Amino acid sequence: MALMAITVLGHDRPGIIADVTATLAQRDANVEDSSMTLLRGHFAWTLIVGTDASVDQVAADLAFLASDDLVVSVLPVTDEQQEPDGPGSSFVISVHGADRVGIVAAITGAIASYGGNVTDLQTRLGGGLYVVVAEVDFAEPMDAEVLTTRLRAVGQTVGVDVAVQPADQDVL
Amino acid sequence: MTPLQVELPDGVVREVVTAPAAVLSEPCLPVDPADPDVVRLAADLLATMDVSPGCVGLAANQVGVPWRVFCLDVSAHPKTRTCHGRFVMVNPQILQASRNEKAREGCMSVPDFTGDVKRASRLVVTGQLPGTGEHVTLTTDAFEARAVQHEVDHLDGLLFIDRVVSAAAIHKRKVYLD
Numbered sequence: 197m198a199l200m201a202i203t204v205l206g207h208d209r210p211g212i213i214a215d216v217t218a219t220l221a222q223r224d225a226n227v228e229d230s231s232m233t234l235l236r237g238h239f240a241w242t243l244i245v246g247t248d249a250s251v252d253q254v255a256a257d258l259a260f261l262a263s264d265d266l267v268v269s270v271l272p273v274t275d276e277q278q279e280p281d282g283p284g285s286s287f288v289i290s291v292h293g294a295d296r297v298g299i300v301a302a303i304t305g306a307i308a309s310y311g312g313n314v315t316d317l318q319t320r321l322g323g324g325l326y327v328v329v330a331e332v333d334f335a336e337p338m339d340a341e342v343l344t345t346r347l348r349a350v351g352q353t354v355g356v357d358v359a360v361q362p363a364d365q366d367v368l
Numbered sequence: 369m370t371p372l373q374v375e376l377p378d379g380v381v382r383e384v385v386t387a388p389a390a391v392l393s394e395p396c397l398p399v400d401p402a403d404p405d406v407v408r409l410a411a412d413l414l415a416t417m418d419v420s421p422g423c424v425g426l427a428a429n430q431v432g433v434p435w436r437v438f439c440l441d442v443s444a445h446p447k448t449r450t451c452h453g454r455f456v457m458v459n460p461q462i463l464q465a466s467r468n469e470k471a472r473e474g475c476m477s478v479p480d481f482t483g484d485v486k487r488a489s490r491l492v493v494t495g496q497l498p499g500t501g502e503h504v505t506l507t508t509d510a511f512e513a514r515a516v517q518h519e520v521d522h523l524d525g526l527l528f529i530d531r532v533v534s535a536a537a538i539h540k541r542k543v544y545l546d
Contacts, residue, residue, distance in 0.1 A: 233536075278540070286542060316539070333542070365482040365542065366447065366511070367422045367474040368518040368528075 197246045199228070200254060201273045206266035208239040216241075219257050223249050236321075239266070244273065284334040286315075286363040287343065291328040293356030295321055300328060303358070306350040307332055310343070326356070331363060372455035372504060374497050376407060379415030382431040386477050387527060391429045396523040399435045401458040401501040406437060410456040410498035413439040423476060425515045427522030430477050436460065437498070438519035440512070447511035460495035460520050463505070465513075473518060473528050474541050483528045484537035487514045 204216060217227060225247035232241035247254065255270040262268070291303055300319055307314065307330070316331035344360040351358040385391060399406050409428060417426045417439050425440040441454035465488035474482040491513035494505040508516065518528065532538055 316536075318536070331539075363472065365472045365474050365539075366424075366445070366514075367476065368425055368515050 197226075197248055199273050199275055200245050200247065200251055201269075201271045202241075202243045202245055202254070202258070203269045204239065204241045204243075204258075204261065204266055205268075206239055207264070208234060208237060209264070212239055212261075212264075212266065213241070216243075216258065216261070219260075220245060220247075220254070223247060223254060223257055225249060225254060233318075284336050285338045285340075286331065286333050287338075287340065288361045288363050289328075289330045289332055289347065290359045290361075291326075291330075291351060291356050293326060293351070293354070295324050295326040296354065299326055299354050299356055302350055302354045303328060303347065303356075304330070306347060310338065310346070311335060312338070328356075372452050372457075372497065372506070374456075374499050376411040376414065376456070376498065379408075379411030379413070381416050381419050382412050384416065384420065384426070384430055384476050385432050386479060387529075389432070389477075391432055391434055392477055392522065392527060393525050394429075394434060395525045396427075396429050396434045396436045398459045399437065401496040401498050406435065406458060407499050409433055409435065409437055410439065410458070413437065413456060414454065417441065420476060424511075425519045426476070427519045429522055429525075436523045438523060440515055440519060442512045442515050445511050449510040450508045450512055452506055452508065452512065456498050457493070457495035457504070458498050458501075460493055460516070460523065462491065462493050462517070462520055464490070464492040465517070466490045469514075470533060471514065472539065473514070475518070475528055477522075478527055478529060480541055481529070482539045482541045483532040484534070484539075485528050485531045486533055487517045489513055491516055493520070 225245050228244045230243035251270050251272055258268045312332040312334050314330050315333055318329045320327045340362055347358040413426050417423045424442045428435045428437040436459045439456045442448045443451050467489045468486045469489045470484055470486045472482050472484050490509050492507050493516050
């Protein structure tokens with residue numbers, strides 16, 4: 197069984213997911229992880245699919261979506277093994293401020309320079325307000341206050357407020 | 369306050385079942401707290417909780433038994449305020465729940481995921497003690513309130529996955545190395 201990454205992007209309508217998954221199920225292709233949202237009204241879906249079919253076969257199966265103003269891509273991917281997360285720490289980082297170019301670059305550049313890895317990200321523009329919410333893992337322990345102070349300083353350079361919350365998980 | 373700790377035999381560690389086991393998705397049955405099998409189950413739940421790292425509570429159906437019994441011990445958890453120690457409750461029923469707070473929780477029966485779940489941070493729960501069958505009502509808050517609701521949800525056939533606050537609220541569980 198090989199893995200492929202499928203992306204479906206374009207004009208939203210009811211039933212896109214139902215159509216794509218019905219086509220994949222017919223091909224005996226299994227939808228593993230996937231994430232879909234609307235980005236400024238555009239349907240945007242990324243899927244990792246396990247199948248014995250070839251990339252060309254799956255692409256041909258999904259070609260009918262093109263007549264629907266949807267752009268589909270199918271690419272082979274390797275099976276990424278999840279590494280243990282080390283002794284580190286995780287945070288939810290929230291950013292908001294007046295929209296301008298370079299906010300995401302400034303904040304994520306700083307995060308990367310401290311060794312942080314973004315594992316989940318949403319950026320949204322509404323009216324003039326720009327909002328970024330990121331989940332970030334650090335392989336080594338990171339102090340929440342130190343991170344807050346550093347990111348707020350970076351945030352000031354691009355005119356945004358930054359809040360940092362520990363992403364605690366409690367096993368019950 | 370009635371002490372919740374009762375004399376129980378030594379328990380045996382049982383295997384914790386994981387989703388998608390059917391027993392986790394069905395409501396559990398009320399039982400007689402004086403039934404020797406219930407007393408044994410109570411002891412076994414505590415024994416199983418004790419050997420499971422980080423485990424603060426266990427519902428009977430998590431060891432495959434569809435009875436309304438859970439054990440709890442949040443005394444070592446940093447988010448605990450009110451704490452009733454290490455105890456077992458039979459036939460629990462939540463009487464009052466208020467002041468919802470959101471937090472990310474995981475579960476031994478759903479080992480690969482965590483989820484953001486709103487739970488009441490003030491709670492009144494009633495139930496019986498194993499063996500004696502004594503009726504007890506406890507008022508609690510913060511992490512103990514969350515843990516009780518998580519366990520009672522198990523007994524109602526619900527997992528935290530059934531209660532996540534949004535489509536983006538399921539996360540890969542992080543496994544930290546010490």
